[in-house]
Amino acid sequence: MLRTAAEASLSRVSEAEPSRRPEAATATDRPTPLGPSTRAVHAGLPAPEQGAPLVPGPVLAAPYHLRGDTDSAPFGYARDANPTWSVVEAALGQLEDADSVLFSSGMAALCAVLEPALGAGDVLVAVRDGYPGVRGVASDRLAPRGVEVRLVPTDTAVIVDACNGATLVWVETPSNPRLDVCDIAEVAAAAHANGARLAVDNTLATPLGQRPLEHGADAVAYSATKALSGHSDLVLGAVAVRDPEWAALLRRHRSQGGAIAGPFEAWLLQRSLPTLALRLARQSENALALARMLRQRADVADVRHPGLEDHPGHAIALRQMRQTGPLVCFTLDGADRAQRFLAALRLVAEATSFGGVHSSAERRGRWGTDDVPEGLIRFSAGCEDAADLLADVEQALAAS
Numbered sequence: 001m002l003r004t005a006a007e008a009s010l011s012r013v014s015e016a017e018p019s020r021r022p023e024a025a026t027a028t029d030r031p032t033p034l035g036p037s038t039r040a041v042h043a044g045l046p047a048p049e050q051g052a053p054l055v056p057g058p059v060l061a062a063p064y065h066l067r068g069d070t071d072s073a074p075f076g077y078a079r080d081a082n083p084t085w086s087v088v089e090a091a092l093g094q095l096e097d098a099d100s101v102l103f104s105s106g107m108a109a110l111c112a113v114l115e116p117a118l119g120a121g122d123v124l125v126a127v128r129d130g131y132p133g134v135r136g137v138a139s140d141r142l143a144p145r146g147v148e149v150r151l152v153p154t155d156t157a158v159i160v161d162a163c164n165g166a167t168l169v170w171v172e173t174p175s176n177p178r179l180d181v182c183d184i185a186e187v188a189a190a191a192h193a194n195g196a197r198l199a200v201d202n203t204l205a206t207p208l209g210q211r212p213l214e215h216g217a218d219a220v221a222y223s224a225t226k227a228l229s230g231h232s233d234l235v236l237g238a239v240a241v242r243d244p245e246w247a248a249l250l251r252r253h254r255s256q257g258g259a260i261a262g263p264f265e266a267w268l269l270q271r272s273l274p275t276l277a278l279r280l281a282r283q284s285e286n287a288l289a290l291a292r293m294l295r296q297r298a299d300v301a302d303v304r305h306p307g308l309e310d311h312p313g314h315a316i317a318l319r320q321m322r323q324t325g326p327l328v329c330f331t332l333d334g335a336d337r338a339q340r341f342l343a344a345l346r347l348v349a350e351a352t353s354f355g356g357v358h359s360s361a362e363r364r365g366r367w368g369t370d371d372v373p374e375g376l377i378r379f380s381a382g383c384e385d386a387a388d389l390l391a392d393v394e395q396a397l398a399a400s
């Protein structure tokens with residue numbers, strides 16, 4: 001049967017993609033469990049080859065030489081696959097022990113999980129206190145198609161109860177911005193008992209902070225824009241799954257939708273991953289130190305960070321997280337004081353997004369998308385020295 005070039009190229013993705021993942025043995029394939037920094041530094045790198053670059057650079061080509069039989073070449077057309085994605089996908093895949101698929105943004109990654117999985121009559125259970133983009137997709141794209149959407153708080157028992165009849169369960173733990181925690185293993189068990197699959201948005205924790213697939217989740221989605229890349233200079237996303245058919249579907253969805261990552265951004269992410277362990281450890285330490293300091297203050301309310309012993313989800317966080325992440329949230333007395341505080345900060349940028357090496361903060365109420373007090377600050381601790389960061393926050397509180 002004659003096929004158009006586009007059809008041929010799509011079927012190559014779905015049929016031949018698994019063999020495109022670099023198979024060469026790398027340091028992270030060794031049987032002894034390696035530490036997180038070692039894994040992050042070596043993940044995805046091809047096996048050493050005489051005279052080859054130590055670290056692969058970005059490959060910007062659109063078409064590749066492709067004579068005759070199209071299945072014989074690992075790369076044909078850059079919307080389907082390219083060598084830079086392969087390095088990044090191999091790296092993320094090794095960090096997750098899964099097949100990882102790179103997307104042009106976190107939203108493209110979320111949509112690639114949600115949209116193909118849900119049709120008329122299906123039920124999506126999703127957290128209502130997580131990233132608002134998911135609720136937007138649910139109400140604007142899924143509900144009009146006949147998908148029943150059940151929004152629930154990030155509370156294990158409530159999510160478990162809502163799983164009855166579900167098709168897909170979507171959680172974000174810790175949730176953003178209020179940093180509530182749910183038990184991934186319990187939610188996965190309830191989802192599976194109902195024949196549903198569980199997807200976890202793991203943007204905040206990254207694969208070094210939490211590995212949801214190990215606790216029973218079926219898919220993990222990321223905005224790589226945040227801590228995964230960590231330098232506030234790119235927009236990317238990724239999904240990790242262990243089911244090869246699902247991975248092929250995600251790649252097909254990517255090729256068909258065309259929401260692909262630029263190779264240069266992919267390479268910037270490749271370049272960022274070796275420092276992920278260092279960045280995340282420093283950010284998590286700084287966030288906890290900041291939370292402890294803020295908790296002592298009478299003019300700051302409801303300080304939240306999953307590493308605080310009295311955080312309601314602390315015990316679960318200890319079980320399922322290796323690092324508690326860069327975010328701290330706290331509430332100041334009203335929008336005006338919160339804005340004065342932000343304006344008085346010297347080292348901390350007022351910006352949305354989080355997980356960067358530079359600390360940033362914002363008043364989440366300014367967007368009108370989260371059900372939070374007007375004075376709630378979402379603070380993303382960067383990699384500065386803790387003493388400097390705490391001193392800056394203290395002077396800004398005093399000045400506001």
Ligand SMILES: Cc1ncc(COP(=O)(O)O)c(C=O)c1O
Pocket residue numbers: 105106107108110131133172176201203204222223224225235236237353
């Ligand atoms: C938790 C979370 N998931 C997904 C996204 C969407 O990612 P992106 O902005 O890379 O599309 C964001 C963005 O802020 C986020 O915070």
